Amino acid sequence: MNQLDAILTANQSGGPAVPSVCSAHPDVLEASLRLARDLNRSLVIEATSNQVNQFGGYTGMTPQDFVGFVQALMQKTGIDPALVLFGGDHLGPQAWKKEPADSAMAKARDMMIAYVQAGFTKIHLDCSEGCAGEDPAVGDDLAASRAADLAKVCEENAPDPSALRYIIGTEVPPPGGARSDDDHIAPTPPERALATLQAHEKAFAAQGLTGAWARVRGLVLQPGLEFAPAHVDHFDMDQPDHLSPILQGRGLMCFEAHSTDYQQDAVYPDLARRHFAILKVGPALTFAWREALYALSHIHSWQTGAPHISEILEQVMVQQPGYWQGHLHGDEARQRQLRHFGYADRIRYYWPQVTDQVQAMITALGTTTPPDPLLDQYLPATTRARAKTLDLPWPNALLQAHVQQMLLPYFAESAAS
Numbered sequence: 001m002n003q004l005d006a007i008l009t010a011n012q013s014g015g016p017a018v019p020s021v022c023s024a025h026p027d028v029l030e031a032s033l034r035l036a037r038d039l040n041r042s043l044v045i046e047a048t049s050n051q052v053n054q055f056g057g058y059t060g061m062t063p064q065d066f067v068g069f070v071q072a073l074m075q076k077t078g079i080d081p082a083l084v085l086f087g088g089d090h091l092g093p094q095a096w097k098k099e100p101a102d103s104a105m106a107k108a109r110d111m112m113i114a115y116v117q118a119g120f121t122k123i124h125l126d127c128s129e130g131c132a133g134e135d136p137a138v139g140d141d142l143a144a145s146r147a148a149d150l151a152k153v154c155e156e157n158a159p160d161p162s163a164l165r166y167i168i169g170t171e172v173p174p175p176g177g178a179r180s181d182d183d184h185i186a187p188t189p190p191e192r193a194l195a196t197l198q199a200h201e202k203a204f205a206a207q208g209l210t211g212a213w214a215r216v217r218g219l220v221l222q223p224g225l226e227f228a229p230a231h232v233d234h235f236d237m238d239q240p241d242h243l244s245p246i247l248q249g250r251g252l253m254c255f256e257a258h259s260t261d262y263q264q265d266a267v268y269p270d271l272a273r274r275h276f277a278i279l280k281v282g283p284a285l286t287f288a289w290r291e292a293l294y295a296l297s298h299i300h301s302w303q304t305g306a307p308h309i310s311e312i313l314e315q316v317m318v319q320q321p322g323y324w325q326g327h328l329h330g331d332e333a334r335q336r337q338l339r340h341f342g343y344a345d346r347i348r349y350y351w352p353q354v355t356d357q358v359q360a361m362i363t364a365l366g367t368t369t370p371p372d373p374l375l376d377q378y379l380p381a382t383t384r385a386r387a388k389t390l391d392l393p394w395p396n397a398l399l400q401a402h403v404q405q406m407l408l409p410y411f412a413e414s415a416a417s
Helices: 003-012 024-038 061-077 101-118 140-157 189-205 267-273 283-304 309-319 332-341 346-365 372-378 380-389 395-411
Strands: 018-022 042-049 082-092 121-126 165-168 217-222 254-257 276-281
Touching: 003 217, 003 254, 003 267, 003 276, 018 024, 018 082, 018 309, 024 042, 024 061, 024 082, 024 283, 024 372, 024 395, 061 101, 061 121, 082 101, 082 254, 101 140, 101 165, 121 140, 140 189, 140 395, 165 189, 189 217, 189 254, 267 276, 276 283, 276 395, 283 309, 283 346, 283 372, 309 332, 309 346
Parallel strands: 018 042, 018 276, 042 082, 082 121, 121 165, 165 217, 217 254, 254 276
Antiparallel strands: none
16 A cells, blocks of 8 residues: 555544654754654655755755655664655745746746656645735635646656655645744634635646546645744644544545644644644754754853854854844844744754854764763753663764654554544
């Protein structure tokens, strides 16, 4: 059975959701792969169209580069390749939305070819954002028409089209970021979800893609959760499940939830029970890695008197504000706080620029683990306990263990129906 189909079949019988890690951070990916390996559970690794595309995206990686990068980490960790599924997220014209639609869609088509030929099989078709001269968000009919256009490109260029599984839907947060602090978060109304499904089914049929439509497996909806730079909108587990009924009679169709970062642990199995079988996470994992790194830097400062790594990051972020300016609001002090500790984790875009400094600090920490009172001051006992199970130098083990602690609840078994 197809890898994603097996996951969804299990979920329909009360099984858990699959975590979908959307990150290009090597430590985050390695930690996630190690955890999935140890639990013997499936894991989706996703790349977004802004992050990875035929021009390199902001990571500098093409889809083929990204797959090779992750496969090297898979080999390093020894995970069974059958447990890992590659997904493309927000695949559509949005990376070029400042251009006219014809130009943006032409580049989106080329991107789709690059993704499917690189081995991505879980394809999120997201054509919800308008291009130059259009409304910021287009309606279901236009979004669905463009999605079907791109699905046809995938079908015509994939090495094995039958292996492709599509995710549709426009109820998504902005790619790469959280909503603003004052947005109201409400679950998708069932009638809107049904309208999106029907519009896409019609558009696929118009393109002669009945076979591809039979392989649509997910609808991205808003379950009623989100995070912003300064707060988290927590999911209300007491709310009734008005969405699952629209899946009846639709085979292996499920829901996909984006921006599930920072929710309470019990939320994830509850979402799985409601057939949100794919749970996206990203910023929370790099947030956890930053927490652990800052803790190591405090320890390093106590041992050597060296300045804290945050001072270097602050200089870089102030000199190059493009990744946070416009996303973080408030006075100067507030913005400084959010640059380092905001839930939106805009700092994640700057780690590649300080790789040498981070590595130098980790090397300087040495091979001798500090005394317990010093570790107790900065790192939780759960992270320290997990780190002892990882066959890594102690600083690296703590970094990856803290990421794993954040990801672990995503693997929880589904709550009882």
